[in-house]
Amino acid sequence: MSAQNLIKMANEIARYFATEPDHALAVNGVRQHIKNFWTPGMRRDLGAWQEKYPDAVLHPLVLASLKEPEETA
Numbered sequence: 001m002s003a004q005n006l007i008k009m010a011n012e013i014a015r016y017f018a019t020e021p022d023h024a025l026a027v028n029g030v031r032q033h034i035k036n037f038w039t040p041g042m043r044r045d046l047g048a049w050q051e052k053y054p055d056a057v058l059h060p061l062v063l064a065s066l067k068e069p070e071e072t073a
Contacts, residue, residue, distance in 0.1 A: 001042060003049045007057060010034065010046060014059035023064075031065035 013033050020026040034043060050058060050066055058066075 001045070003045065006042060006046045006049065010062045011057070011059045014061035014065075017061055018059070026061055027064045030061045034065065 010030075014030050017026040017029040017033075020029060034046075038046075047066055050056070050063070
């Protein structure tokens with residue numbers, strides 16, 4: 001899948017979770033959605049793309065979900 005499609009999908013997920021007033025819940029929602037519904041390759045490709053182009057067009061919630069470690073329950 002192209003990086004453009006991954007970015008578009010990730011940003012759409014983030015826009016959905018942006019309605020959550022609790023920032024931590026919104027970040028966790030984005031992270032969990034990507035973990036549950038994206039293949040490992042898609043997740044790797046998005047992370048690699050973001051590392052290569054750190055100032056690019058990813059929604060702040062996507063960026064936070066890629067940077068912050070997963071919380072343990």
